[in-house]
Amino acid sequence: MKTSKECINIKAVQVIHKPRKQVSHQRKHLMTATWEGVPAIILQTLLGGPFLTGYLLYLGAESSEVGFVLAVTTLFNVLQILVAYLIQRLQYRKKAMIVFTFMHRILWGATGLIPFIFPERWWVPVFMILYMGAFIANTVSGMLWTSLISDMVPAKVRGRYFGIRNTILNALGALTLFVGGIILDRYPGGGGFLILFMISWIAIAANLSMFFLYPDPPFEHSSERRFRAMIRKPLSDTMFIKSTLFLAGWLFLQTLIVPLYSYAMLDVLHISYSIVSIMTVAQTVIMMIGFYVWGNLNARFSNRTLLYWTLPLIAGSCLTWGLLSVLPVIPVLLLSHMLLGAGVGGFNQLAFNFMIGDTPKSERPMFIAVYSSITGFASFLGPMLGGLIFKGIAHAPDWVSRYGFQTAVGVVMVLIALTVGRRVLRSA
Template identity: 25%
Template sequence: MRSFTTNPTVNKSLRLSVFDGAAFNAMMGLTQDFMSPFALALKASTAQVGLLASLPNLALALSQLGSPWISERLRSRKSLLVPMVIIQAVLWLPIFIMPQLFHNMAVWWLIALFTAGSVFGALGNPAWGSMMADLVPAGMRGRYFGFRNRIGGATLLSCFFIGGLILQLSSKQVMLGFGTLFGSAVIFRLASAYFLSKMYEPPMRRCPDPWHPMQELKTLPATNAGRLSLFVGAMMFATYVASPFFAVYMLTELGFGYGAFVIVTASASVANFLFMGYWGRRADKSGHLKVVRLTALMIPLVPVVWLVSHNLIYLIVIQVFSGFVWSGFNLSSTNLLYESAAPERRTRAIAVYNFLSGTAMCVGAAIGGVIATRLPEISGQSFLTLFLLSGILRGAVTLFMLPGLSRSSRDEDAPIISNGVPSRSVSRIFKVFQRFID
């Protein structure tokens, strides 16, 4: 494997992090896109599928606010991160077993246990992001995380295809197939914990002031990291109004089998890891802010193009477009956050960022689940109306909030500008948020 730095200790840890990412993505490939099909196999309703997507995100979001407090008291980010990963790994077993034992409450057991697993897995995220930002030199974050994400994406895609094949082959005994997926997920997540435990952790720089979540939220509009968090949170809300229901639309309305479902869904993953290196190089050269701006302009198109056709080849093409756009947005928005937050405040900034994104996902998915079957139909499908609504909301977020992002490299009071000119509409949006918090 390539060398990333001249420091052998750091270089070894960055390599271990690549292995950790591959193991994590193996778990995700075997589980992430199969949770809705698993719920449907347990006879879940559309509203329950929406709750399965929303409730874990709400619990995950709330857990983020406790992560800085725990890691700062442990005085070690790994002391929080590794145990949480182990617990998440073990929880995949009851996620599968308990619904088999309690048939009348099967879906509710699934929702409760999947939520618990998501919380334990996410508690260490701010600590992980802070540790990695300390390990990876600033000038190569785009390339390193692009490389790491490409390896992870290839692993995720491979495991996703294998998972789809397992379900296709076990269609007459589908629960056996899901059990195989979740059992394998346990092994891969435990491997992830092992690689994390062997990594070097740079000395943790402590923030001098105590952690007060509400105070952090009040000051969001005044900082670059805060405005980025608000923007990404709003974009996640607009996205998750529709995101959990593409799988439902394909499986129930279009009548796709697991094979077609896997092919369409995997197309986005293929594009994601293929273009990750391109976005990483571009970001290191031109800046992460430019990549965020460019991809944010394209994100509103992603759900809207689903209205044009339900042809399998066409859906594969638009999923490739989706993977291209989201790979750049996700990579650069995360790295822009690392750049915007001072090192001693980075764990807190990541926690707030994840809190807002998770809350937005939860609220968006919950609203989508409630209104999905109540909207006027387009071509006989209310899901298509939901996709159009999501596109309009994404466009509004881009139009009104994107100009508020600044290229400054630290959390400092910076004017909200757009091409050097104060943006009044953006200022009003952030002032409204501040009044709401107060």
């Protein structure tokens, strides 16, 4: 019979050697997806947004060329329909996703070497070739990632998880924007952009390594085998296609001006990189808060209803530019970017949840492809036309290019939201 002292010692040993609670595989996968986003947001921030516009201006691009570069990535979304059909041959998705992600990251990162390899007259054409090649690869990898992440994240926590993930990543993105703006102001021209690309190359290496930690669950294939029958599924879903067509029209209006905010600030209003970065940081901070708020609201309201609520915020961002006629530049642009952060952040997150949450799992790749193709084509036309309009109004009265065009687009967006948007999204 054990003494009381022996019993105490045995219990102490049991406490010390008590196995720790195992972290579930599902939770590990969600943590992996979050950590993978850390280097991804760094390279996307430093190679995209206002820094992409600034780099294009440094290479000698005109407004129409800037508009083309900002738009062409969305045009490639049309290829997703073919990709959605071809990936049905896959049993697993991870290896193909890594290959195409590698191609995207390497080609995009290689654009930083252009000034060191090619004569100046070739800078813009070579950039466009590399950039387009990168985002053709991204069309494939993005489709595979979206399909994979929709299987990784349970439907019941999807809104909250992406809200938290996007909040964390955009906080880092805001910090990266701020630091990048300081670097470009301290080292203007090629030296500053070289530093940004060096940081991006490190982020690319880290990002690619994280994808190897992703799970590789079996791919649930479509019930259809023929291309025509497969694409008929989303096209015959009345509620889905009505919402998609409306959102495409909205994105066309939005991308007439929003992607060119940085161009308008840098080339029309002649604002410094650091101020532009601060504006984008303010937008990102509000977006970051919004991700959490929209994610929680998504547990109570449908994706379509919440999408409708984001429309007035985006329209208000464009309308705010009209205040430049009576108020100082910085406060007006700050308000515009804050409204944009609240609206676009919610719109993008909810549109993503709409694609992966409101669609049948086995047919999801084709639903995603149809949505991305239709909205992508509209988002391609928007910046293209917007860039041409900015070029055409260069010799118009100063107020037209400073705030007139932006305000006019905002007025049209308000009217569309209150009429067509209300019927399509609120009734869905």
